[in-house]
Amino acid sequence: MYKCAIIMAAGEGKRMKSDTPKVLHKVCGKEMVNHVIDTMRAAGLDDLNVIVGRGAEKVKEETKSRNVSYSLQSEQLGTGHAVMCAKDFLKGKKGLVAIFTGDAPLIKEETVKKLMDFHEAKGYDATILTSVIEDPTGYGRIVRKNEEVEKIVEHKDCNESELQLKEINAGMYCFDIESLLDSLGKLKNNNAQGEYYLTDVIGILKAQGKKVGALITEFEETIGVNSRKELAQAEQILKRRINEKHMGNGVTIIDPFNTYIGIDVEIGKDTIIYPGNFIEGKTVIKEGCILYPNSRIKDSIIEKWVTIQSSVILESHVGEETTVGPFAYLRPETKIGKHARIGDFVEIKKSTIGDNTKVSHLTYIGDAEVGTGCNFGCGTVVVNYDGKAKYKTIIGDNAFIGCNTNLVSPVEVKDNSYIAAGSTITKEVPEGSLAIARARQINIEGWVDKKGLKK
Ligand code: UD1
Numbered sequence: 001m002y003k004c005a006i007i008m009a010a011g012e013g014k015r016m017k018s019d020t021p022k023v024l025h026k027v028c029g030k031e032m033v034n035h036v037i038d039t040m041r042a043a044g045l046d047d048l049n050v051i052v053g054r055g056a057e058k059v060k061e062e063t064k065s066r067n068v069s070y071s072l073q074s075e076q077l078g079t080g081h082a083v084m085c086a087k088d089f090l091k092g093k094k095g096l097v098a099i100f101t102g103d104a105p106l107i108k109e110e111t112v113k114k115l116m117d118f119h120e121a122k123g124y125d126a127t128i129l130t131s132v133i134e135d136p137t138g139y140g141r142i143v144r145k146n147e148e149v150e151k152i153v154e155h156k157d158c159n160e161s162e163l164q165l166k167e168i169n170a171g172m173y174c175f176d177i178e179s180l181l182d183s184l185g186k187l188k189n190n191n192a193q194g195e196y197y198l199t200d201v202i203g204i205l206k207a208q209g210k211k212v213g214a215l216i217t218e219f220e221e222t223i224g225v226n227s228r229k230e231l232a233q234a235e236q237i238l239k240r241r242i243n244e245k246h247m248g249n250g251v252t253i254i255d256p257f258n259t260y261i262g263i264d265v266e267i268g269k270d271t272i273i274y275p276g277n278f279i280e281g282k283t284v285i286k287e288g289c290i291l292y293p294n295s296r297i298k299d300s301i302i303e304k305w306v307t308i309q310s311s312v313i314l315e316s317h318v319g320e321e322t323t324v325g326p327f328a329y330l331r332p333e334t335k336i337g338k339h340a341r342i343g344d345f346v347e348i349k350k351s352t353i354g355d356n357t358k359v360s361h362l363t364y365i366g367d368a369e370v371g372t373g374c375n376f377g378c379g380t381v382v383v384n385y386d387g388k389a390k391y392k393t394i395i396g397d398n399a400f401i402g403c404n405t406n407l408v409s410p411v412e413v414k415d416n417s418y419i420a421a422g423s424t425i426t427k428e429v430p431e432g433s434l435a436i437a438r439a440r441q442i443n444i445e446g447w448v449d450k451k452g453l454k455k
């Protein structure tokens with residue numbers, strides 16, 4: 001059967017009290033709407049239409065990598081009205097449309113599949129995803145008759161007995177496209193909120209003798225985020241799921257309550273993660289690494305057996321068996337080789353560092369290519385910026401850079417050379433040579449006595 005999907009993401013999200021559209025608030029590092037898009041795509045839905053309205057341009061911008069189409073709902077007149085705005089997307093299509101809300105990021109791929117399979121197997125015209133909860137306040141209630149659903153009543157429109165119902169509408173559905181298009185035209189807004197409710201489509205279908213069913217799932221998956229408090233709850237739940245997945249794959253997480261791993265991060269087995277680590281974006285951490293406390297690692301590749309402690313690593317690549325930190329800062333486009341050492345208070349920007357090179361302390365390296373087996377003394381500075389432009393420094397293999405050296409770029413230091421401590425290097429250091437670039441020391445004998453300074 002042909003399948004497509006609509007994601008409702010036009011609402012304002014007043015209760016978030018934010019300048020950012022609600023669906024762009026992040027859960028475990030990813031925007032809620034992108035969680036929903038990615039889950040639906042993983043469930044086999046390729047033709048995705050996102051309904052945008054409030055902050056439409058921002059929502060489009062943040063979802064543009066997802067290859068979805070958009071419908072504009074310029075005025076938010078309710079969820080039914082939102083789907084009406086996607087009429088052009090649905091027109092002429094036959095089959096199933098899955099409609100999900102962009103503010104419920106915890107829905108699982110298996111459940112989306114199950115809902116579609118159930119809908120198809122039962123031959124329903126509409127199938128609603130529901131859950132049963134103790135306190136259904138605020139949610140639409142499912143009114144059943146025998147096995148099927150009669151209607152959905154919004155909380156604000158419930159009578160006394162409907163308020164007692166504990167089965168709630170998750171706001172996620174499958175519809176037969178033609179039946180849906182037909183009933184959208186019949187929606188009215190004569191309800192407590194004066195809105196066109198998508199949920200009223202159910203009653204309309206029933207009145208036409210069509211079949212409507214419901215599939216019950218875990219409440220946790222259906223939680224909608226309407227406030228910052230619910231956003232934090234969603235974060236806790238997803239964080240737990242992500243950490244449990246990695247533990248299941250053989251990763252040790254010492255304190256899962258205080259370890260923050262983004263949803264798209266990959267981690268190899270026997271890696272050990274101490275508390276206070278934030279691992280974000282498309283980061284890949286390979287096997288057997290040790291992440292001591294308190295690092296932030298974003299969009300980076302960390303090869304096997306790397307040790308990292310209290311550092312920030314952004315868009316960088318760290319080779320096997322290298323150690324980083326404590327207190328190192330690797331900025332974008334940095335590539336560190338194997339068995340290297342990047343120590344405390346070292347900042348590296350847009351540079352490559354070869355295998356077995358040691359940059360142990362208090363050093364800045366920017367826009368440089370550094371070979372293998374080099375040693376950087378404490379306090380080396382690559383002077384890569386003259387106030388106008390950035391220049392490149394090239395250092396060969398096995399160079400020994402003495403403490404407190406300035407390398408004024410552009411400059412080249414050839415293989416197997418030495419630089420004396422305290423040098424300011426402004427021209428090429430030839431292979432195999434020692435460069436000394438500092439004032440010669442003069443001693444003035446008896447100076448302290450002569451000045452009467454002796455204590
Ligand atoms: C909706 C359901 C309710 C269900 C609940 C589950 C309706 C009428 N009610 O209520 O039965 O229990 O979800 O979470 O559908 N949106 C638009 N355009 C609009 C209005 C909303 O795109 O004009 C989008 C919002 O961005 C949001 C989603 O639709 O992503 C749900 O809207 P919201 O206002 O949160 O609906 P609820 O009151 O939670």
Ligand code: CA
Pocket residue numbers: 103224225226
């Ligand atoms: Ca909601």
